Amino acid sequence: MLRLGMVGGGQGAYIGNIHRLASRLDGQWQLVAGAFDVDPERGRAFAISQGLDPARSYGTYAELIAGEAGREDRVDAVAICTPNFTHYPIAKALIEAGFDVICEKPLTATLEDAVALEKLARESGRFVGVTYTYSGYPMVHEARVRVARGELGAIRTVQVEYPLEWMATAIEQSGNAQAAWRTDPKKNGRGGSIGDIGTHAYHLAGFVTGLTLESLTADLATFVGGRALDDNAHVMMRYQGGARGLLWSSQVAIGNSNGVRLRVFGEKGSLQWFQEQPNELVFTPLDGRVQIIKRGADDLSEDARLRIRTPPGHPEGYLEAFANLYAGFAEAIRARQEGREPSLLGQNLPLAYDGLKGVAFVEAVVDSHEAEGQPWLTPVAV
Amino acid sequence: MLRLGMVGGGQGAYIGNIHRLASRLDGQWQLVAGAFDVDPERGRAFAISQGLDPARSYGTYAELIAGEAGREDRVDAVAICTPNFTHYPIAKALIEAGFDVICEKPLTATLEDAVALEKLARESGRFVGVTYTYSGYPMVHEARVRVARGELGAIRTVQVEYPLEWMATAIEQSGNAQAAWRTDPKKNGRGGSIGDIGTHAYHLAGFVTGLTLESLTADLATFVGGRALDDNAHVMMRYQGGARGLLWSSQVAIGNSNGVRLRVFGEKGSLQWFQEQPNELVFTPLDGRVQIIKRGADDLSEDARLRIRTPPGHPEGYLEAFANLYAGFAEAIRARQEGREPSLLGQNLPLAYDGLKGVAFVEAVVDSHEAEGQPWLTPVAV
């Protein structure tokens, strides 16, 4: 088993708990150290409540780095589950101390930080994984493989959307902490819905199609009064090679719980994946019938198979997708430790450069929106 | 019964047959005269094959006008089912001869013609209906009424799309006549997918929401080699009052037969309507459950009820929607003949101004796309 440390994600934190559940599922990671809270005492207490060794229940990430650095059984990687604007300093300190990192998205709150962190990751040779969850789903890998194999032919248009409803009213003004930091530019960065969820949609589209963005133009809106960031974003995209894309993200789309939906149309067929029904791909070949490719079907790619735990018809979901990221990170880290190539499970993972692309995308979206006439812009990393 | 004449729509014509089926369904219209074909002989033969009086089986629309003008039992209205670029001269001649008109969409092939025709319609006082089919569906009326009543509150964003697959390859080059004229700028006008189907989507969104467009920016693409017009269109829209819209039309979206889909999100709820499942509206109130409003439900508006012929669960479809337009046109024409206000069935019909708006929309879309940087433009009629 690999040893996992965690920064942030303590009592009441949504995403920290998801990291713990997901890392535990396959029995490949053991959480052994943590600095879980901005309040050191609360963080230590939480660590102990999770059954951690008190000696590894740290008050701050600096203590964690100091404490783990000297141990024989030091953690193999540290997951960063803190607010966006702290990702960079924490990741930087960890990398410089020689730790591998698993970082929540977005990689950082500013483009400057993202550029620096990606450079640091690249030059240090440390592993930096970014938890773009949706790329953990087996049927998303299946879609990626089928596009790469040419089953759709040249891609023509990509329709991707990520609508949510939970911020349809000003819940950030009535005590919802999750909504509060997401609507605070200092903590969240310049993008509202586009930064929080649009970046997932953008990553998903690029992950599946393999297309490289050429330019974009964006129209943001803030519908809830008193909100400082966008809560609805429309983006038109042009990819290199001529494909087009349309992206919609919204935090105010009543009726949508977590409506990530990707549709890819090529000259020879189309694929559709909907996150709330993640165990199937809808595939239509040119002049053929609409078909359901089920998770677990006999003709799935090895990439998908490696990310499946149950037979067809036994639904897998979000935690399994997240666990697939952790399984992939484990394989990638082990392969580096062992000086070998990773298996397919350790390939096609979201890494620091993907994190940078996401931040650069959001930056370009906001820049386009804010400039007169919403010019077409090219993100600094694509 | 009202007496119907028809120009175009003869042997092998798709839309002419739809007009005949739809006008017949309710027993309110009787087809009594026609100039069905650009080839006079073929047109007359077709008329006779339809059981028309040989005396009213005309070779040209000019003959039809001349022949009907002098009759006691002259036609009450004439349906124009000819290629787009001929709509204007035919409609003009009919209106000037005092006939009411039912015109296929788009109203005309050029903006100039559309402006002129709308003016003529307005000033002449003749009835000019335009067959934007989707506004014939009862659940589209239901959506319109619910938005108008304020059930969604202020509208925030509108997602509307009209993807098709049938032109995913260059079928216009291998003898498909329907595809041939649709890809010929002279016959179809400047818009490809945006003119043929995007205009339906635009009308539907405006019809349901009651919003007035402020401006748009567009990105068109032509994916099939050798095609002169766009076959995929992305449009970002801003409505007066701040609502936003995203519109996608495509003739190359494999897997989509006739995928008209409208989603409207307001501050108090959302509505979704999908043309391939037209007998239901998906409604979600703020903080409430996703709900299915079925055609025929007890709490439907009178507007919807008047457009329903069968109980809930007994599907109605495209022909019934088209027949609702004909029923509405009949009521509107009768009301004018009788000097009274039309009932609800004769209200909220697509008329000449709606036709003009559609043509102006397409013009603005193509203008925006063709201009450097895809500026936001305002159509001349909104």
Added chain:
Amino acid sequence: MLRLGMVGGGQGAYIGNIHRLASRLDGQWQLVAGAFDVDPERGRAFAISQGLDPARSYGTYAELIAGEAGREDRVDAVAICTPNFTHYPIAKALIEAGFDVICEKPLTATLEDAVALEKLARESGRFVGVTYTYSGYPMVHEARVRVARGELGAIRTVQVEYPLEWMATAIEQSGNAQAAWRTDPKKNGRGGSIGDIGTHAYHLAGFVTGLTLESLTADLATFVGGRALDDNAHVMMRYQGGARGLLWSSQVAIGNSNGVRLRVFGEKGSLQWFQEQPNELVFTPLDGRVQIIKRGADDLSEDARLRIRTPPGHPEGYLEAFANLYAGFAEAIRARQEGREPSLLGQNLPLAYDGLKGVAFVEAVVDSHEAEGQPWLTPVAV
């Protein structure tokens, strides 16, 4: 055009209106005579309101027979839309007077009448069509053809159901006329839900599979207090050759508007058809993917194509299915008039023997239920 007469189906009658709409759609039938109401005056007034010649606006069916019998332009067929228990005497009189008949289902209210009527139809050579609506849907024909071609291999099990919700409370006690006669054994016959809708399900299953029933056992229930007939029926069936079937009909299944659903499983594949989404068949081959066969797909059978009026994606529904029955009846009647074989449109129609089978099925279901231990019984006609 063929000339249609109608008995019953006057003011406020649901099914009479459906017959009129459906017979009109294709322009092949013209309603020219009728005795629409048990009250002669009301019937004549209704006839005139429908634009019928006063001379052919009859007070009783006897008058209609007498009046039409002597005309050159006598009706080609008469549709019977009266309460079940009157079908037999009316049909008998019509047949004996030499008229072809289109009869609502069930053929008769008693088995005795059904046997007699089927015999009369057979021996007289008159055409007797029965409006089992669901066999008018093009995709039901498609399913039938595919089963007949062997695409599913030998059939193993058939799951068919027809749940409704509208009689979930005792609406027959508060003035609902439709519910009142359906719950009155004298007017409806011995079967409640099984007679009203179970018989549709039974016909549909046999129509698609071509299987012949061997025996059945049934468990009926009456859930609404004060109701004299079953409102929920469970039936287990064994077909000749070894296939099995399960049939459920219910008038109290809240949430179901008109939930006719058929699933057929064979050794080589399965087919599923759901009436509320009638434009598609779900097909799964052995070891293959779930696929959608759309109405209008290129590889449809001629049987289905002949029953389609619009392209794929343009929904057709209940009225079109009903119109297909009328189109089929027209073709069958014309072929007999012209002494030729009918085209495919005039084949595979529900006729008197199908009506008899339906009545015999209901009889056997009620007999099995009422006998001690619910024995397996074989209907007198299968």
Added chain:
Amino acid sequence: MLRLGMVGGGQGAYIGNIHRLASRLDGQWQLVAGAFDVDPERGRAFAISQGLDPARSYGTYAELIAGEAGREDRVDAVAICTPNFTHYPIAKALIEAGFDVICEKPLTATLEDAVALEKLARESGRFVGVTYTYSGYPMVHEARVRVARGELGAIRTVQVEYPLEWMATAIEQSGNAQAAWRTDPKKNGRGGSIGDIGTHAYHLAGFVTGLTLESLTADLATFVGGRALDDNAHVMMRYQGGARGLLWSSQVAIGNSNGVRLRVFGEKGSLQWFQEQPNELVFTPLDGRVQIIKRGADDLSEDARLRIRTPPGHPEGYLEAFANLYAGFAEAIRARQEGREPSLLGQNLPLAYDGLKGVAFVEAVVDSHEAEGQPWLTPVAV
């Protein structure tokens, strides 16, 4: 953490792996001992491959009992994942040695064994949980609570089905071990599809409705040649109080991966749950709209909430449901250890009596089928 032992479920075993994944998810169970294989060496090797202490890597269940009995840190419970016919002797030995037991379904392969085991469980006071997986789903609990609260009123009819496709051909004859033991009466018991999956459907229906079976009649079929047990089962049920039920299980229903579907109709509403879309309940109140109750909705019962790990729209599936059983077993066992009442999580669990009911149901189904005329029978435990 509780300490888990396991008997069976070694290399290549499907269900053993599921138990391990599910028990691990919440960090409440640690697998510390096992006798994983009928081949002692292979079992020990597997144990070590799972990271178990070699001292607790046992060759047989007898060794496991002997070895664990003497330890301070002995296992808290032992999961039995062996073939059906061995459940009884293993469970008996474990109980008699004072261990709590988590047993795969069916409880035993024979009714005699089931009666004995349930009696032993009851009299010994040991905890015996049975893994009827579907009762682990939060929305199944939600359905149960809503029925219990009376939201549907008195239940009228229950439609439950469990179709599978994987045994549509004789795969047991070509080396599929999973199919081989399921079709072998000695290993599987007398019921084929009815024993393997029909029993899940039966448990699910009873679990949600709280109804007690009164009697049943059954029609079994074996469609695949050479198969000794049924692969398709139809059952009509009568519950105490007058409700009716229809149950279908099939191993040959092509197109169905794991199609567990439950529909419950009461006098005031209906609920529908489909295992392949487990995160929602479809609810329709009398005279109301079809509604989607989402997992995570604000108004869910505490029973459901306690079994949820992610927000609405983030799918949870089979493993999470299984983990909920393990979480419930943990709570129940801890509560007994601590001499307190369990929280809601430790209530409404499938226990030995539920296992007995399942075996008795299968026995009655097969008895009814095999008797002349398929009499209505009452299982010995209901």
